[in-house]
Amino acid sequence: MSSIERTDESRADLWFADQTWGSYARTEQVDKTFDLFDRVDRLPQGATVLNLGSGWFLGVNAAMQLRRPDLNIIGVDSGYRLLSISDEAHALDEGVRELYETMSESDRTALEADQRWRTNLVAGVVEQIPLATGSVDLLFAHAVIPENTEPHERAFMWAFEEMSRVLKPGAQALLAPHWDTPDSVWGRTVAAAVEGGLFDSGEVSENPIYIPEIGHTLDAYMTTFVR
Numbered sequence: 001m002s003s004i005e006r007t008d009e010s011r012a013d014l015w016f017a018d019q020t021w022g023s024y025a026r027t028e029q030v031d032k033t034f035d036l037f038d039r040v041d042r043l044p045q046g047a048t049v050l051n052l053g054s055g056w057f058l059g060v061n062a063a064m065q066l067r068r069p070d071l072n073i074i075g076v077d078s079g080y081r082l083l084s085i086s087d088e089a090h091a092l093d094e095g096v097r098e099l100y101e102t103m104s105e106s107d108r109t110a111l112e113a114d115q116r117w118r119t120n121l122v123a124g125v126v127e128q129i130p131l132a133t134g135s136v137d138l139l140f141a142h143a144v145i146p147e148n149t150e151p152h153e154r155a156f157m158w159a160f161e162e163m164s165r166v167l168k169p170g171a172q173a174l175l176a177p178h179w180d181t182p183d184s185v186w187g188r189t190v191a192a193a194v195e196g197g198l199f200d201s202g203e204v205s206e207n208p209i210y211i212p213e214i215g216h217t218l219d220a221y222m223t224t225f226v227r
C-alpha cells in the first residue's frame, strides 16, 4: 500500500502547511490564462465563484467583485488557517496596499465600502473543500495544482473528486498553469476522472505562459473540466 493512502479525515491535516505564498498572481495574468473576466461576465446573477488556493494577493477577487458585485466570490486556501498570525495578516495587508496603488479612486472607494473580496476567505484544502455539494458555478485554481499537491494519482483524484462534488452540473473547473503533458500522470488522472464519471469532459491543453521574471514564454498546460 502506498504511503499516501490515508483516511478521508486526514486529508486536511496533511496539507495545512505552516507557510503560505506571497503576491504571486498578477490579476491580468490570471485573467489571460483563464479568460476569466469574460467567463465571470457571463455567469448568472448571484453565482458563486471559487478561487481555490487563492493565496494572499487578492487582486483577482477584487477585480471580479468590481465587475460583478452580485457574485459570491470565495477564496479557499490552506494558508488561511494562519490568518491570526500577525506576519500573515501583514502579508495580506501588503497585497491590499499594492492593489490599491494600481486602481482608480472610485474603485478603491467601492472596495473599501464592500470588503467581501478580502474577507470571504475560508481555510481549507483542495482535497477536502469546505463548501457544500453542488454550490459552485465556476472554480479556478491558479498555480495551485499540481504544483502544491503531492504528485501522485491518488492525491490528484482526491482534488478532482472534491471539485466534482462542489461544482453545479455544467459548471467548469479551470486549473493552470501546470507543466505536465496529456501523457503524464496528471493527464492520465484527468482522463480517469472523466471515465469515472466525475466530469462530463476534461481537457489538458497547451497554454504557453509568459514569465516576466525570466523574460520569456514557457510551455505550460491548462486543464478544463466540465461537470
Ligand SMILES: C[S@@+](CC[C@H](N)C(=O)[O-])C[C@H]1O[C@@H](n2cnc3c(N)ncnc32)[C@H](O)[C@@H]1O
Residues within 6 Å of the ligand: 015, 019, 020, 021, 023, 024, 025, 026, 052, 053, 054, 055, 056, 057, 076, 077, 078, 079, 124, 125, 126, 127, 141, 142, 143, 144, 148, 149
Ligand atoms: C503558488 S501559490 C498561488 C496562489 C494564488 N492562486 C496565485 O496565483 O497567486 C499556491 C497557493 O496554494 C495554497 N495551497 C497549497 N496546497 C494547497 C492545498 N492542498 N489546498 C489548498 N491550498 C493549497 C498555498 O497556501 C498557496 O497560497
